[in-house]
Amino acid sequence: LDPVLAIVGRPNVGKSTLVNRILGRREAVVEDTPGVTRDRVMYPAEWNGRNFTLVDTGGWEFDAKGIHQRVAEQAELAVELADAVLFVVDATVGVTAMDESMMKMLRRTKKPIILVGNKADDQRTDSDVATLWGLGLGEPWAVSAQHGRGVADLLDRIMEVL
Numbered sequence: 099l100d101p102v103l104a105i106v107g108r109p110n111v112g113k114s115t116l117v118n119r120i121l122g123r124r125e126a127v128v129e130d131t132p133g134v135t136r137d138r139v140m141y142p143a144e145w146n147g148r149n150f151t152l153v154d155t156g157g158w159e160f161d162a163k164g165i166h167q168r169v170a171e172q173a174e175l176a177v178e179l180a181d182a183v184l185f186v187v188d189a190t191v192g193v194t195a196m197d198e199s200m201m202k203m204l205r206r207t208k209k210p211i212i213l214v215g216n217k218a219d220d221q222r223t224d225s226d227v228a229t230l231w232g233l234g235l236g237e238p239w240a241v242s243a244q245h246g247r248g249v250a251d252l253l254d255r256i257m258e259v260l
């Protein structure tokens with residue numbers, strides 16, 4: 099069985115865009131408005147001749163009450179079936195309350211977590227990514243899923259922990 103990498107993060111941070119970038123094709127549904135994607139979708143992926151399974155997450159209904167709970171549950175399920183986790187944050191927005199509630203859950207797992215500061219489209223965003231060190235999840239990886247910036251380095255890092 100191929101190792102499984104789950105991509106978690108609040109809606110709209112660019113998880114599905116990152117999945118498509120890693121796959122090299124547009125297969126995961128990218129939405130300008132969050133909340134429409136299917137719950138958990140698995141994709142066969144490959145990097146440097148190594149196969150792994152990518153799990154995209156998202157697609158919960160917006161329900162003002164209990165949204166933090168629902169987000170945490172989604173992430174928790176994905177983490178349970180994964181060997182490693184990519185936790186994606188929008189570097190241009192910073193850490194929100196929803197990011198914080200997902201992190202509480204992530205801190206309980208012993209599985210490797212790689213922190214991604216997405217939407218780092220150019221080097222002006224790198225200082226925003228650097229502030230993500232403060233999350234205590236180790237080195238934040240500056241990535242632009244949309245343009246591909248930083249994705250090869252991220253994949254090399256993923257292969258070290260998967």
Ligand code: GDP
Nearest residue numbers: 109110111112113114115128129217242243244
């Ligand atoms: P998800 O809800 O986390 O799966 O996020 P999506 O992949 O659906 O993307 C949400 C929005 O962010 C879309 O409008 C994307 O085009 C945009 N987006 C995703 N990645 C990037 C990026 O690296 N840079 C910029 N500027 N926008 C991005």
Ligand code: MG
Nearest residue numbers: 113114135156
């Ligand atoms: Mg998505």
